[in-house]
Amino acid sequence: MVIGKVGLAPMAGISNWSFRTLCFKFGAEFAYTEMISAESIVRNLKINEKYFPKDIEKKRVAVQIFGSEPYIMSQAASMVDGKGAWIDINAGCPVKKVIKKGAGSALLKDLKKLKKIIEGVKNNVKSKVSVKVRLGFDEDNFERIYDAAVEAGADMIAVHGRTAKQMYSGRAKWQIKNKGYIPLYINGDIYNSDNIKIAMELSGADGVLIARGAIGNPWIFSNITPSIFERKNVVLQHIDLLYLEVGDIREFRKFVAGYTKGLPGARQFRAKVMKIEEIDELKMAFEEYFLSISN
Ligand SMILES: Cc1cc2nc3c(=O)[nH]c(=O)nc-3n(C[C@H](O)[C@H](O)[C@H](O)COP(=O)(O)O)c2cc1C
Known part of the structure; x- marks a missing residue:
């Protein structure tokens, strides 16, 4: 096997x-x-x-x-x-x-x-x-x-x-x-x-x-450290796929800590994002967050 x-x-x-x-x-x-x-x-x-x-x-x-x-x-x-x-x-x-x-x-x-x-x-x-x-x-x-x-x-x-x-x-x-x-x-x-x-x-x-x-x-699985841009793209893709699969974006909360581990201001960002229930709002929050830490 x-x-x-x-x-x-x-x-x-x-x-x-x-x-x-x-x-x-x-x-x-x-x-x-x-x-x-x-x-x-x-x-x-x-x-x-x-x-x-x-x-x-x-x-x-x-x-x-x-x-x-x-x-x-x-x-x-x-x-x-x-x-x-x-x-x-x-x-x-x-x-x-x-x-x-x-x-x-x-x-x-x-x-x-x-x-x-x-x-x-x-x-x-x-x-x-x-x-x-x-x-x-x-x-x-x-x-x-x-x-x-x-x-x-x-x-x-x-x-x-x-x-x-x-x-x-x-x-x-x-x-x-x-x-x-x-x-x-x-x-x-x-x-x-x-x-x-x-x-x-x-x-x-x-x-x-x-x-x-x-x-x-x-x-x-690939042994690469993603850039902020790559990280953002994967997060957005994950949110879309998860929404397509289960139709409830709150399920994404389980992944937030992992995706933001070690990043600046992660704790405040997590506290905010854990309350979001709408997909567009969630994606926007991530876009803004990643933009704010990429400058
Ligand atoms: C949230 C969570 C859910 C899990 N669910 C299962 C499961 O459904 N079936 C299973 O065999 N093991 C399950 N496990 C155990 C993992 O497959 C794995 O054996 C364990 O977490 C140790 O590996 P790790 O140190 O890489 O996390 C689960 C673990 C976690 C953290």
Whole structure:
């Protein structure tokens, strides 16, 4: 399963079509959808259509599903088979609401169940199947998790170098063991090209996934520092794409900090922009701001 070296990680509320489009423009080689509930897919496929990759990006975007019941996961997988480049199983989400239902990283506490889910999904789809995990639930158990994924037939594994218990605290561990049976992707705290290089060296991974480092910074995939002019153009394009996709410009607020990080007067500008609800007003505010700092 060859998909490239540097990809955009799945992020609920962030890694949608509009943002993926910009990440691809700047060199991301693959991406994931936001996580989609398997239960919800089985109940009503149509309401989940908004999450699926668009035709133009389909060959390089995986559909990520989450759930806890092997049967429902395999049903959901067969329903989304072919809607993306491959199917990814979320076994890393540490959010309480998800764990309480036995999904996401809760699966790392029950490797028998994780294997059953991977096997069930594999048996029900034509697509390749990957799994995204953390190092473990409350302790680093990665070798056993890796073995379980390989035994169950996973075609690829991506690991965020923290336990679920850690949430986002501490630093992500990149020094993990790659036994090399299937492609391995390392993830966590990758913010620049040096990080990519070191994370790959330490882990021996085949590539990396970038999540937070890409929010409001799609240039991370191209290793260029954008000029103010370029930054402005991308922000305006992002606003247009996002509006086209979700029709609510307030969704752009999640990206404002990233796009203005380290720029003069960013704090005051953010406070102002976070209240804007109209697309034209938002675009104008950014145009004025970038003009004011380019002189
Ligand atoms: C806002 C947000 C939403 C996320 N949503 C998902 C998700 O839907 N599925 C998933 O597997 N991981 C999700 N993650 C985890 C990321 O994919 C990634 O594993 C984690 O943020 C560590 O990588 P980073 O240090 O590059 O951010 C999310 C992370 C963030 C910050």
